[in-house]
Amino acid sequence: MLFVLLPVQAADVPLEFDKPEQGQRYQDLIEELRCLVCQNQNLADSHADLAQDLREEVYEMVLAGKNNEEIVDFLVARYGDFVLYRPPVKLSTWLLWFAPFVLLLAGIFLVYRFARARAQVPQQQQLSAAEQSQLAKLLKEEDKS
Amino acid sequence: MRVKYLVPMIIFVMLTGLFLSGLHKGDPTVVPSPLIGKPVPAFALPQLNDGNATLTEQDLKGEVVLLNVWGSYCIPCRQEHPLFLELAKQKVVDIYGLNYADVRLDAMNWLKQLGDPYVKSAFDEDRRVSIDFGVYGVPETYVIDKDGIIRYKKVGAISEELLAETILPMIEDLKKQQ
Numbered sequence: 001m002l003f004v005l006l007p008v009q010a011a012d013v014p015l016e017f018d019k020p021e022q023g024q025r026y027q028d029l030i031e032e033l034r035c036l037v038c039q040n041q042n043l044a045d046s047h048a049d050l051a052q053d054l055r056e057e058v059y060e061m062v063l064a065g066k067n068n069e070e071i072v073d074f075l076v077a078r079y080g081d082f083v084l085y086r087p088p089v090k091l092s093t094w095l096l097w098f099a100p101f102v103l104l105l106a107g108i109f110l111v112y113r114f115a116r117a118r119a120q121v122p123q124q125q126q127l128s129a130a131e132q133s134q135l136a137k138l139l140k141e142e143d144k145s
Numbered sequence: 146m147r148v149k150y151l152v153p154m155i156i157f158v159m160l161t162g163l164f165l166s167g168l169h170k171g172d173p174t175v176v177p178s179p180l181i182g183k184p185v186p187a188f189a190l191p192q193l194n195d196g197n198a199t200l201t202e203q204d205l206k207g208e209v210v211l212l213n214v215w216g217s218y219c220i221p222c223r224q225e226h227p228l229f230l231e232l233a234k235q236k237v238v239d240i241y242g243l244n245y246a247d248v249r250l251d252a253m254n255w256l257k258q259l260g261d262p263y264v265k266s267a268f269d270e271d272r273r274v275s276i277d278f279g280v281y282g283v284p285e286t287y288v289i290d291k292d293g294i295i296r297y298k299k300v301g302a303i304s305e306e307l308l309a310e311t312i313l314p315m316i317e318d319l320k321k322q323q
Contacts, residue, residue, distance in 0.1 A: 036176055036281035049246065050281050053272050078279040080179040 015059055026062045029071060030055055034083050042085060178279050178298045185212075185293045186277040193244050193252055193266035200241070200267040206293040209319045211240045211312075213263070214275060214285040216247045217255035221302035222284045226259050228308055233262035238316050242266030245275050245283050288312060290319045 017023040027044070033054070035046035043051050043058070054075070061071045075083045087093050127135065180186075185202045192198040205212065213229060215222040229240055242263035244252045249268060256266075269275050278287070281300070288297040297315055299307065 039174060053276060057276060077179060078276060079281065080177060080279075082176045 018063065022062050025068060026059055029058050029062070029068060032085055033058070033072070033075060034085050036079055036082065172301075175300050176281065178295075180279050180295050181298060183295055185289055185295060186274070188267070188274040188277065190243075190267035190269055190274055193242065193249065193256075193268040196249070196268070200265050202293060204265065205241060205289050207291060208239055209291055209316050210264075210289050211238055211316075212243055212287040212289055213240055214243045214245050214278070214280050214283050214287075216245050216283045217251040218247065219283045223259070225284060225286075225302040225304075226262070228303060228305065229262035230260045232308075237313070239264045243275065243278070243280075244268050245280060246270070246272050286312075288315055288319070290322070 015023070015026065017026070030043040033043045035041045035043055035048055035051040035054075037048035037050050038046050041051075043055050057074070058071055061074065066074075072084070081087050087096065089097050185205055187202050189199050189201045192200050211229075211232075232238060233240055240262050242265070244266050247268070247270070249270070252266075252268070256263075267274070272280075278285075279298075284302055286299045286303050287295055290296050296319060297312070299312075303312065
């Protein structure tokens, strides 16, 4: 027998919106916001009761005409930056935001230095005229034997 | 020896330090509350034992109080319950209850069976007020000062140790403050 696996819709009842724009905004918001109970899921994915409650809060705020910033602020005021999958840039998150770029630059610098060092190697090892003639002599002897 | 060869060693030691500090940072599922240092959110909820009476944030002001979020379905609540009963018996601090996502009769029976340490319990059936408190699991316990400012929040059951070492000293401190 064949089973078709459909993506599980966390919200059991299809929600109704006044405008399609609101539905899109709702979807974007619940995908960006993190569930506090199952912390590796967003509100859209989570089946926790709290996630259901928070989806409802978001839904009602979207319907009430609140903008994304107001809705996110509402949740941050209650649950902290933890609800955001995209943490704000501030002093305590600088390392999180900028360390990857610093590491990338450091990596580019190291590769550059390494490549340059290698490029210089053959030049240093070029044989002098005396060594060249000695090499030619050795090769000749090799051919004879 | 050239300093260059020490670099991997230094990086290794630094990473080990980072990971060790991460390991001992405590429970990663506990989310720090942004409400610490903020006033108790305004609310008006029916009381558990009397649906006609309300409990509001004003009732929590004036004295240092504990607010315990609980539910009759919640196993850790049972575990911490005797500690609250003892506190109430010794009249150390007023404890208010915030009953979360429960059925009224279940909650009332629970208190009848196990004892009721709460001065009053609010009945938050639709969980809206609990969301304002940033509740994300039961039990949770808040220490609230005389001015109605939230001073401390514990997510999960309180233990004898936590009570003796953290909560009770904090209550004593807050009582002294004017």
